[in-house]
Amino acid sequence: MHLDHPDGYPQRHTHSAAPVRADGSRRALRIGLGGPVGSGKTATVAALCRALRDEFSLAVVTNDIYTREDAEFLLREAVLPPERIAAVETGACPHTAIRDDISANLEAVEDLEEAFRVHGPLDLVLVESGGDNLTATFSRGLVDAQIFVIDVAGGDDIPRKGGPGVTTSDLLVVNKTDLAPHVGSDLDRMARDAREQRGELPVAFQSLRSAQGVAPVAGWVRDRLAGWTARA
Template structure:
């Protein structure tokens, strides 16, 4: 029987930066000696998985190509990660069986609204990402994703001056809504703040695993 690899779910609205967060975060984890597989959900296409395979496997060579899997769920993005995650669980278990050396499996949800959550049968840790271009009201809109995730990520901080968003308001509201749960500001395109996201994963998910010697993917 294959070992159960820790699983991190990443959800958020379309265009919030889920894929780019993964593309920036996996190299940071890799540099610390942790190896990750990726499962990307979308309703119809596998575009995000193809992009990550190109960027992380073909160009950077830090993730083998077969460790970036795209799933076309064909329905509501919520269903595949929450109500009936069987498709994702099967993909995760297959990845675990083929790659027992993995330290982490990242599961990207299809993009939708602020109600996304992950079934505890699928993900051990849940990151929800929103972006500043949606306005500084985002945190106080609440929603299951914003309120219940283990880590809230607020992306595209560089756009704040251009869309009239006040980061101090977002910080205040995130503290109010989430109480003691953590949140971080990031600019994924520039890689700013991504190491803080990796810090949370290492501390909260991978804390029992010693980092391995870093090796290039073949």
């Protein structure tokens, strides 16, 4: 599952995204989570926070479409203290805020990094996009890696249809596998189609209700973090 590109993170065009901070230390790894509305992005972020918060210094940036609900959900679930969660407003265009004009998100990430610079710098910032469509992907100027979350109830033909999120994300998560028998989705077919679209890029089948829960995705994030700090 660990398919890190050794030095593959593309050229940065923005002032904050250089992998090394002004003081010479390595900045936090930034991982984006995108995907259609209701596929389980926020639930995955919450589960990731619970799984990783004792090992790493974490923060989350949410991109709600018209409310602060995602940020408030994370606060209510108390997955992280409030100072580690920031909300960005996206002006009716969630994909614009993560791809075409990333300035507000970069600012939110930087502010979080700055707030924790002295006492335990951040290791990882998760940037959750507002629920959007299958073409929404993160700019490489904003995140170092991206996870695209779809769910089996959205239709088992989504991997076959492809699109930038399905084909190019660094990790494809097929969520809510526990629902597959109830909605008539064929997981084997989804796996085959995903392999066809993605080649060697990894796919994780996930049910947050199972005993395994978010573990496979958390493991992938751990590998990414290990690769990131190894290059420091």
